[in-house]
Amino acid sequence: MPDTAAHPFDALTADAMRAGGSWKWSGQGVGDGVDRHGRPLIGAFVAEMDFPTAGPVVEAVRASAGASQFGYLADAWVADLAAACAAFWADRFGWSVDPERIRPVPDVMTALVATIEHFTPPGTPVLLPTPAYMPFLTVPGRLGREMVPVPMTAAPFALDLDALDAAFVSSGAKLLVLTNPHNPTGRVFTRDELRAVTAVVERHGARVFADEIHAPLVFDGRAHVPYASTSEAAAAHTVTATSASKAWNLPGLKCGQVILSNAADAARWSERGYLAEHSTATPGVLASTAAYAHGRAWLDDVLAYLDGNRALLRDAPLPGVGKEIPEGTYLAWLDASGLGLDEPPSAFFAREAGVVLTDGALCGGPGGMRLTLATARPVLAEALERMAAALS
Numbered sequence: 001m002p003d004t005a006a007h008p009f010d011a012l013t014a015d016a017m018r019a020g021g022s023w024k025w026s027g028q029g030v031g032d033g034v035d036r037h038g039r040p041l042i043g044a045f046v047a048e049m050d051f052p053t054a055g056p057v058v059e060a061v062r063a064s065a066g067a068s069q070f071g072y073l074a075d076a077w078v079a080d081l082a083a084a085c086a087a088f089w090a091d092r093f094g095w096s097v098d099p100e101r102i103r104p105v106p107d108v109m110t111a112l113v114a115t116i117e118h119f120t121p122p123g124t125p126v127l128l129p130t131p132a133y134m135p136f137l138t139v140p141g142r143l144g145r146e147m148v149p150v151p152m153t154a155a156p157f158a159l160d161l162d163a164l165d166a167a168f169v170s171s172g173a174k175l176l177v178l179t180n181p182h183n184p185t186g187r188v189f190t191r192d193e194l195r196a197v198t199a200v201v202e203r204h205g206a207r208v209f210a211d212e213i214h215a216p217l218v219f220d221g222r223a224h225v226p227y228a229s230t231s232e233a234a235a236a237h238t239v240t241a242t243s244a245s246k247a248w249n250l251p252g253l254k255c256g257q258v259i260l261s262n263a264a265d266a267a268r269w270s271e272r273g274y275l276a277e278h279s280t281a282t283p284g285v286l287a288s289t290a291a292y293a294h295g296r297a298w299l300d301d302v303l304a305y306l307d308g309n310r311a312l313l314r315d316a317p318l319p320g321v322g323k324e325i326p327e328g329t330y331l332a333w334l335d336a337s338g339l340g341l342d343e344p345p346s347a348f349f350a351r352e353a354g355v356v357l358t359d360g361a362l363c364g365g366p367g368g369m370r371l372t373l374a375t376a377r378p379v380l381a382e383a384l385e386r387m388a389a390a391l392s
Helices: 014-020 023-029 055-066 075-093 108-119 134-142 161-171 191-203 232-236 263-272 274-278 282-294 296-315 345-352 377-391
Strands: 102-105 126-130 147-151 175-179 207-211 238-242 256-260 322-324 331-335 368-372
Touching (some): 075 102, 102 108, 108 263, 191 207, 256 263
């Protein structure tokens, strides 16, 4: 059982988080909106944590400010980040990566754009298992690429291999976007599941963009398995993207990492990757280096706290709503399709409960909602109590 004893995070209040001004607590009317009972809205729609980040990260940002380290990235800082990231992935996930094949980018979305543009044939479609992280549904189209949704199997969610195979054939796609741990369902795919994906991808001479931004956030003794680590074939057709932003709550510092698992991709990136790397923020690189190198104790504490929040959701009475307790990430998928509402369930809960969730339709899963669990436990408890009351 997770430890649910009092924790410093419990003292965080919704009022304080609204005052902080982040998009999660100011966007979509959360900053000054109320529900039909006059209660302030609770922000639960953005995939970020409400917790203050690790002490070593704070110290790194302060040191960078004190030294006015706001210039363009130095090679030495990039090398330090790559070494820290490689050491973390080797220790945590058992995957040894040459630090020279880890490159900085502002975020995972930048890495996806670069992968589509530089590692796939022009004009070819992109396959995306759905439900999915919302921008993945729209970014390929902005690049002139068709996005082909491939629905996952019904809960418990899994990749539909037959559907993926058929979609490769019918569309001519040459890239699969694979998110693991999965946003928004919280699935952590097993090694066997990933190897089965490799067989499908290889059969069609395609590539994989592996979004592993939530890799450090897994529960119940599970292990994150980097997709590219599962075989030589997977390593040869994969571009992996990750970041310290989810695990250490650093999204605004704009620093992610691309991991290139074969020599050909590393050479191509050295020729084409300059623009993708160029907007990476220097303070973000220094902060991410500190997170990987010195923030592990903080991360373990956060995982234990999040596990308590998972238990709170598991026990919450939400009649008529299916709950997917995440195996990884801090995102839970709620299926409200059985309620028979004549409006998106997220709209119902915003109005009736004052809880602002992500509309599942934006993820390619109408009737569902994405709930962010990474908030103070009393705030999450209030959100769930309000939702339960709205249903009753």
